Amino acid sequence: xxxxxxxxxxxxxxxxxxxxxxxxxxxxxxxxxxxxxxxxCHARLAVLSPSxxxxxxxxxxxxxxxxxxxxxxxxxxNEYSLELLKHAEELYKVAVANPFxxxxxxxxxxxxxxxxxxxxxxWLFRATNKSKYLFELETFLSENKVLPRQSSFRIGSRGxxxxxxxxxxxxxxxxxxxxxxSYDFLLTARIPQFDVSYCTQCVANLAFLFLQVIxxxxxxxxxxxFCLR
Amino acid sequence: xxxxxxxxxxxxxxxxxxxxxxxxxYNGSMFTLEFRADxxxxxxxxxxxxxxxxxxxxMIFDPPSSVFSGEPINILENDNQYNYSAVLYASLLFxxxxxxxxxxxxxxxxxxxxxxxxxxxxxxxDLVGGYFNDGDDLTKNTHIIAGFTTTIxxxxxxxxxAYIKANQLKDVHDAIRWSMDYxxxx
Numbered sequence: 098x099x100x101x102x103x104x105x106x107x108x109x110x111x112x113x114x115x116x117x118x119x120x121x122x123x124x125x126x127x128x129x130x131x132x133x134x135x136x137x138c139h140a141r142l143a144v145l146s147p148s149x150x151x152x153x154x155x156x157x158x159x160x161x162x163x164x165x166x167x168x169x170x171x172x173x174x175n176e177y178s179l180e181l182l183k184h185a186e187e188l189y190k191v192a193v194a195n196p197f198x199x200x201x202x203x204x205x206x207x208x209x210x211x212x213x214x215x216x217x218x219x220w221l222f223r224a225t226n227k228s229k230y231l232f233e234l235e236t237f238l239s240e241n242k243v244l245p246r247q248s249s250f251r252i253g254s255r256g257x258x259x260x261x262x263x264x265x266x267x268x269x270x271x272x273x274x275x276x277x278x279s280y281d282f283l284l285t286a287r288i289p290q291f292d293v294s295y296c297t298q299c300v301a302n303l304a305f306l307f308l309q310v311i312x313x314x315x316x317x318x319x320x321x322x323f324c325l326r
Numbered sequence: 327x328x329x330x331x332x333x334x335x336x337x338x339x340x341x342x343x344x345x346x347x348x349x350x351x352y353n354g355s356m357f358t359l360e361f362r363a364d365x366x367x368x369x370x371x372x373x374x375x376x377x378x379x380x381x382x383x384x385m386i387f388d389p390p391s392s393v394f395s396g397e398p399i400n401i402l403e404n405d406n407q408y409n410y411s412a413v414l415y416a417s418l419l420f421x422x423x424x425x426x427x428x429x430x431x432x433x434x435x436x437x438x439x440x441x442x443x444x445x446x447x448x449x450x451x452d453l454v455g456g457y458f459n460d461g462d463d464l465t466k467n468t469h470i471i472a473g474f475t476t477t478i479x480x481x482x483x484x485x486x487x488a489y490i491k492a493n494q495l496k497d498v499h500d501a502i503r504w505s506m507d508y509x510x511x512x
Contacts, residue, residue: 124441
């Protein structure tokens, strides 16, 4: 990855699901029997994100990932931690410098790139404690008049994660109130509200989020029992 | 070989797959796979032939221990409560089994070896490493790797003491590092 503010993209994908969708060990992948020149149809493509579109969701996830993992290694490998953080902040500069490519819709919620960029901002704030990230996040949320009271929980949406971390890190009453409203809703939501095609992963993520709320924001027994269930 | 390259036909308990094109994985030859089954689970398969030669089904149903030599991991304690240390251990092994690239000497999955060592070569860069999307998709998507790694990292940040108590801190660090070394490349 070329982590300069002028970089044009990153490699979003290696391989092609249409070709790679097979039930065998990767070691047995046929390419090892043929050189790329003999069997180029099996070549594993490295797909650079198109220069005109930085894929908001992907870049947001990348930034958040670099920021979060920098915290993990802070006490164990400070040099590595700083490198990860450097990547996060440089990628963020690229994203912010190209808003028309990363935020084609300014909505926040399900299936929009907005929540991944918000996810990036909250993790950058947590990793650096730099108020500018929090300011930019809160500005974005207020300008778009959204704080998630999610109507359903999907594993692809980072809205609940952003809200939970906002409440945890800032301890602002209005975020804590939003957390209670959103999580109370989840307590009463029926299974069809969940993305059933990813049910196990969904439930695991949900349990983790409820644990976060219980441990650090609101100690509510109902949340604990929901978590166990 | 794509799905359209295989012709499928069935009658009663007989299932036949015939290649329409020469299969690169089979020395560039055509093939016919035929099996009989009286149900829908693998154990309902009665017999199978590949290019009219019998297939040894025992290899599929009861793989020799040399293929899957690991002992089952018991995640329940005597009182049927979850042993979360064992759950963490098994979860991290799951990630290790999905690794792409050149595996380290500390690899704990004995049925996995190095794979996809040419990733990125066609573009002149090193994109070896990372994790495959899942068990039947050998693609590597950046946003998927970043997504689950963030979730794991969040868990480590909040519950590092639990990982230490479960003796899994080093392993989870390795799991995260495997992602990040790759994401730095992309």
